[in-house]
Amino acid sequence: MNTTLKAKKVEDLPYVKGMLKKVNLSDFSYESKAKTDEAVAKTNNGKFNNEQVANVSKNIDFRLSGLKQYINQAADNNFYLKVTADLSNDAIVQGSIKILAENLDIYVPVEKLLPKSSAEMEAEGSNDMQFVIEEQESGYSLSLCGDYNPSDARYYSSIYSTNPTDCHDHGTSCGIYQDREWWNNYAYNYYAELCHNDCADLVSQALSYGGLPEDGTWYATKYTSTRSLTWVNTGYLKNYMTGNDYWRTTTYSSATEGAVMYTASNHVVMIAQNDTITHQYNGHTNDRYRANFSDSPSFVYYKLW
Ligand SMILES: [Zn+2]
Missing domain, CATH: 3.90.1720.10 (endopeptidase domain like (from Nostoc punctiforme))
Structure with a gap:
């Protein structure tokens, strides 16, 4: 397949919405580093030092800058499918057709490779942002x-x-x-x-x-x-x-x-x-x-x- 994101800017991605909500930012401008820092500082009840705030902001900037490359950019998307069916008298048994998708070195039902729902992706963004915050709390460099x-x-x-x-x-x-x-x-x-x-x-x-x-x-x-x-x-x-x-x-x-x-x-x-x-x-x-x-x-x- 050749696929292109529907999102016209990174903030339209449910994952990014979840990420930004976690730090109480409703949008993100690449110019407003001060605004990001201020929002990040508040998320941890002001317990972060300047370096920790900078690290969380850097992480947000890294992810959003990375995502920007995919907006309006068609890309190849390769799937490997295996179709199986039971045979009876050389005919395919109705309802026995199964489509499996290669997932690294295992096979999974093809439905597993469909995109997750918006709500699920928003939760992923929120959880990942929470992880970044906790990583800073534990002093990760x-x-x-x-x-x-x-x-x-x-x-x-x-x-x-x-x-x-x-x-x-x-x-x-x-x-x-x-x-x-x-x-x-x-x-x-x-x-x-x-x-x-x-x-x-x-x-x-x-x-x-x-x-x-x-x-x-x-x-x-x-x-x-x-x-x-x-x-x-x-x-x-x-x-x-x-x-x-x-x-x-x-x-x-x-x-x-x-x-x-x-x-x-x-x-x-x-x-x-x-x-x-x-x-x-x-x-x-x-x-x-x-x-x-x-x-x-x-x-x-x-x-x-
Ligand atoms: Zn060989």
Whole structure:
């Protein structure tokens, strides 16, 4: 599909309405930083210091500036559907047709991928804003990944992802959808040991491109096939990133472009879009470009800012 938001400005999005209501702002002007600061300061009965107020305001500005890019912007929105039906005497049994949608590495009824109601999205915005306020109350600093540019990371994961219908190495026999000719083979030579399992490798490359600093534990040597275990192994990657406070757990609704997510089977992908209504990811194993997904209790989201 190719979809465009109905909202003509970010304040029309139910999610943003919920966010702004939480801090008693009915609208938002990019020029009125003082007004935002004043409203934020009041939300916590004046208990926030100046730095905390600035951090909450920065968070609001970050989210709304990020959303602005999606207004009046048509974008590809890819779904993978599986249709099943029972057969009787070579005929389809009426009422037995089921349409399932791929949701990362699980299948869900296709209805699960429809947008949530306005009320639900407004509640998401309100809850996420509450989370930002509580994060400041607990003294969270926003500066840990100061050099990380989520848009750059998203860009990288987008240009090296595609939507193949079979496997480059094994055709249809392995059941994996992978086209490694599309990968960044120039800078990161193919790492044969990984075979299909390139999901952490892609996410690491994108994080590095986005500005996250490599070190003696998390690294890849460019123009060779050398990668550290922490770079290519999903479990090691998660332990390293959370252990160094680069990643913080977040919600489905506040995981925006450049954030990462894990499934229950330890598959990792990068968020490509979250305009509050449409959520997409890029990934390898299976290779996926701007694939739609919905929340699941088995998914875990991490943000880097
Ligand atoms: Zn294969």
